[in-house]
Amino acid sequence: MTSVSMIPPTQQHETSAGSRFLDDVLRGLSARRKTLPSKYFYDAEGSRLFEAICELPEYYVTRTETALLVDIAPELAAFVADGAALVEFGSGASAKTRLILDASPQIDVYIPIDISEVALSHAAETIRADYRGLEVIPLVGDFTRVLELPSAVRSRPIVGFFPGSTIGNFESAEAERFLRRVRALLGDGALFIVGADLAQAPEVLLPAYDDAGGVTAAFNRNLLVRINRELGASLDLDAFEHRAVWNEAESRIEMHLVSSRDQTARIGSRTIVFIEGEVIHTESSHKYRREVFEALVERGGWRLKTAWTSDAPSFGVFLLDTEGPEGVAVTSPMNIESSPSGEIS
Ligand code: AVJ
Numbered sequence: 001m002t003s004v005s006m007i008p009p010t011q012q013h014e015t016s017a018g019s020r021f022l023d024d025v026l027r028g029l030s031a032r033r034k035t036l037p038s039k040y041f042y043d044a045e046g047s048r049l050f051e052a053i054c055e056l057p058e059y060y061v062t063r064t065e066t067a068l069l070v071d072i073a074p075e076l077a078a079f080v081a082d083g084a085a086l087v088e089f090g091s092g093a094s095a096k097t098r099l100i101l102d103a104s105p106q107i108d109v110y111i112p113i114d115i116s117e118v119a120l121s122h123a124a125e126t127i128r129a130d131y132r133g134l135e136v137i138p139l140v141g142d143f144t145r146v147l148e149l150p151s152a153v154r155s156r157p158i159v160g161f162f163p164g165s166t167i168g169n170f171e172s173a174e175a176e177r178f179l180r181r182v183r184a185l186l187g188d189g190a191l192f193i194v195g196a197d198l199a200q201a202p203e204v205l206l207p208a209y210d211d212a213g214g215v216t217a218a219f220n221r222n223l224l225v226r227i228n229r230e231l232g233a234s235l236d237l238d239a240f241e242h243r244a245v246w247n248e249a250e251s252r253i254e255m256h257l258v259s260s261r262d263q264t265a266r267i268g269s270r271t272i273v274f275i276e277g278e279v280i281h282t283e284s285s286h287k288y289r290r291e292v293f294e295a296l297v298e299r300g301g302w303r304l305k306t307a308w309t310s311d312a313p314s315f316g317v318f319l320l321d322t323e324g325p326e327g328v329a330v331t332s333p334m335n336i337e338s339s340p341s342g343e344i345s
Contacts, residue, residue: 022231022268029272029280036223038169038255038283039115039142042092043226047119049219051093056215058207061165064315065195069096069163072308072317073103079191079305079319081157085109087186088161089143092116094123096163100193101131109135109153113143144178146185158186163195165315168252168286172296175286179300188322192302198314199287202246209244209253209285217242220255220282233267240280247284251292255283290316 021040028035042050054062069076077100084107088097091112101107110127114120117140124138137150149158160182167175182192209216220242224235240257247254259274266272288296293316294304302320309316 018230025227025231026268026270034280036280036282040226041219041223042116044116044118046219046222047092047116049215049222052215053219056211058211060204060208060313061197064310064313065163066096068308068310068315068317069099073099076100076193076319077104080104080106080159082106083108084157084159085111085153086159086161087111087149089113090166091123092119094127097161100161109137109156111137111139111153113139113146115142149185158190160186160190160192165195165197167194167196169283175296176299179297179302183301183322190322192320194318194320196293196316196318197287198309198316199251199289200313204313205246205253205287206244209255220257223282227267231267233265235265236263239263252284252286254281256281293318
């Protein structure tokens, strides 16, 4: 299995990246119920649209988590050891990171990991400029595939950071596997700070994923734009509609693209058929109940140390550690390199 973890951003274009994208797209669109992996939203335009979503009045998620982090940053800082390395999964513009760094000047190294090279290198540069003593080591790539940390940080206390409720994009088995991999990657004694959105009324959730200005619709449809551009496909962009659905049974918001007519599209060497009303499921955003989330992190090999939740709309920041109840380090539950498949989503 391949890893992109140790390759600096400038050398990052592995030859297989394009064909993996094609394989994933064809696999998803050949299934009886069509899907596309949500990680492919984040090309340069998708990352820009996501940042715009974060500013929308309807999208409460970012604002709520940020306010909570502002409140609790001093409490979090008390758990962070001197000389720590902060490893962020899916760092994007690194906006929330600043709240952690400002409150925890004892952090010496920052390792942002992101799939969008443009977003990552820009964020790394601005963080470097604003935090002079901080060593910044960006890793570009799919954060579900990182197998190793730079050797420079292995002797340091490690704090993982996974805000934004990005964990909610995984199915529960995938989330569990991701947590186990991070547990193995960060090692015994690590802390892991995870932000997760909690369940709320559909009247709050639906507009957050289907805003009046159509930014989320553009974000969703940009996946098709990207497939056309990067894979030379012939999807008719005007013939797919954005839809957000609350799936009560799975406690998640789903984003769909709905074919507005019978149509076919050429992708690679294949012709994909869509019937009118047929759905491509492009994203799930799970909204947890607190007990459900706690059980998930425990299955993932972590212990919940502290949890903070906001007022409604409720968002949770969870501090996880690796110690067992007796203060005995739990042995690494899984060798990440031997897990059955190379990736999570
Ligand atoms: C960045 C994955 C957490 O699921 O809420 C925003 C992405 N999708 N609007 C989320 C997203 C639609 C976002 N995450």
